[in-house]
Amino acid sequence: MAQAVPAGQKWWSGGKSPFNVEYGKLMMWYFLMSDSFTFGAFLISYGSIRFATNGWPNPNEVFKAFPFMGDTNLPLVFVSLMTFILIMSSVTMVLAVAAGHNNDRKKVTFYMILTVIGGLMFLGCQAWEWWHLHSEGAWWGQNPFLNADGSKASTNFTNFFFTITGFHGFHVFSGVVINAIMLIKNLRGDFAKRGHYLMIEKAGLYWHFVDLVWVFVFTCFYLL
Amino acid sequence: MSSIETTGHDNAHASFDTKPIWRTFWILLGITLVEITLATIHMKTDFPSKYVLNGIYLILTCAKAFYIIAEFMHLRHEIKNMIMTIAVPALIFVWFIVAFLWDGGSYNALRNRYDRHYAEQNQVKAQPAEEPAKKPGSPE
Numbered sequence: 252m253a254q255a256v257p258a259g260q261k262w263w264s265g266g267k268s269p270f271n272v273e274y275g276k277l278m279m280w281y282f283l284m285s286d287s288f289t290f291g292a293f294l295i296s297y298g299s300i301r302f303a304t305n306g307w308p309n310p311n312e313v314f315k316a317f318p319f320m321g322d323t324n325l326p327l328v329f330v331s332l333m334t335f336i337l338i339m340s341s342v343t344m345v346l347a348v349a350a351g352h353n354n355d356r357k358k359v360t361f362y363m364i365l366t367v368i369g370g371l372m373f374l375g376c377q378a379w380e381w382w383h384l385h386s387e388g389a390w391w392g393q394n395p396f397l398n399a400d401g402s403k404a405s406t407n408f409t410n411f412f413f414t415i416t417g418f419h420g421f422h423v424f425s426g427v428v429i430n431a432i433m434l435i436k437n438l439r440g441d442f443a444k445r446g447h448y449l450m451i452e453k454a455g456l457y458w459h460f461v462d463l464v465w466v467f468v469f470t471c472f473y474l475l
Numbered sequence: 476m477s478s479i480e481t482t483g484h485d486n487a488h489a490s491f492d493t494k495p496i497w498r499t500f501w502i503l504l505g506i507t508l509v510e511i512t513l514a515t516i517h518m519k520t521d522f523p524s525k526y527v528l529n530g531i532y533l534i535l536t537c538a539k540a541f542y543i544i545a546e547f548m549h550l551r552h553e554i555k556n557m558i559m560t561i562a563v564p565a566l567i568f569v570w571f572i573v574a575f576l577w578d579g580g581s582y583n584a585l586r587n588r589y590d591r592h593y594a595e596q597n598q599v600k601a602q603p604a605e606e607p608a609k610k611p612g613s614p615e
Contacts, residue, residue, distance in 0.1 A: 262556060269552045270554065278555070281560075283490055299579030300579065302581045302583060304583065305578040305587070305594075311518055334507055338507070339500075341543070342497070345546075401600045403601040459543055459547045463544065463548075
């Protein structure tokens with residue numbers, strides 16, 4: 252976290268961390284950077300294939316369903332709900348980190364529970380969306396949707412959609428597992444014994460990264 | 476490693492106010508709503524042309540990414556040395572993205588120009604979704 256830094260501080264003279272952060276947190280940052288390159292590579296291949304193709308399905312005609320509403324035409328509504336859920340769980344995560352800074356164990360527990368619930372809700376939404384698309388005949392290697400101009404689309408559209416949202420969903424899943432472990436450790440009082448809640452912060456970085464990737468997935472698949 | 480202390484660990488609390496968290500939340504929600512509103516307007520009226528709209532989406536997406544990284548992940552409040560080790564590779568990566576998209580677009584343009592079969596295939600309208608598409612040249 253931000254520390255009050257004395258003026259004229261010599262960072263490289265030894266004796267202290269030159270980046271003024273704890274080792275594990277710095278390594279989490281670098282892990283996330285490498286992970287962002289993995290996601291970036293996926294999105295680059297998606298983007299360059301899309302640029303190298305004449306026609307592409309219109310996302311507003313593909314993603315227009317909403318659970319329990321029957322045969323509806325509500326483009327963007329469901330995915331907005333998913334975005335809202337993920338942003339909200341990101342907020343509860345920062346609130347947990349903030350509570351950890353104040354050594355408030357009860358509040359950390361409360362906000363971590365909310366964060367885990369938010370993650371599970373998002374996974375539920377994604378499972379429904381996948382199931383719905385699959386029931387419409389979309390899957391890896393099968394694309395029932397036509398291009399926006401009415402010509403036949405290749406399977407690139409569904410292949411990239413399922414691969415990239417699947418990879419993101421797997422990150423959400425592992426984030427939920429990590430958050431659940433943090434919650435259990437907090438309930439056991441591990442962090443209170445240690446005297447600091449830095450582990451919550453590191454889990455939080457990962458969780459925000461998942462939200463960050465979703466921002467790009469949302470733009471690339473549902474808006475553009 | 477644990478013997479290396481980060482300075483001023485005690486006054487770290489002061490910086491973690493919950494007010495900026497909620498402010499960031501409202502900004503993110505607001506930007507998302509603007510994106511959805513623009514998309515809806517475009518669907519109804521075709522008003523902002525798709526190219527303009529995509530540019531707006533990209534700018535708004537980068538704004539959202541900035542707020543998540545700077546505020547939620549707290550990077551804005553780290554010291555400059557560390558911010559640079561994250562920000563510089565990420566910014567160089569942007570060029571990587573641009574280069575690949577450019578390459579994809581160029582490949583498509585070349586194929587449309589020199590591969591007549593490819594260009595014609597893309598003009599063929601598909602059958603209505605219900606009946607399976609007939610193979611070209613199959614008997615009526």
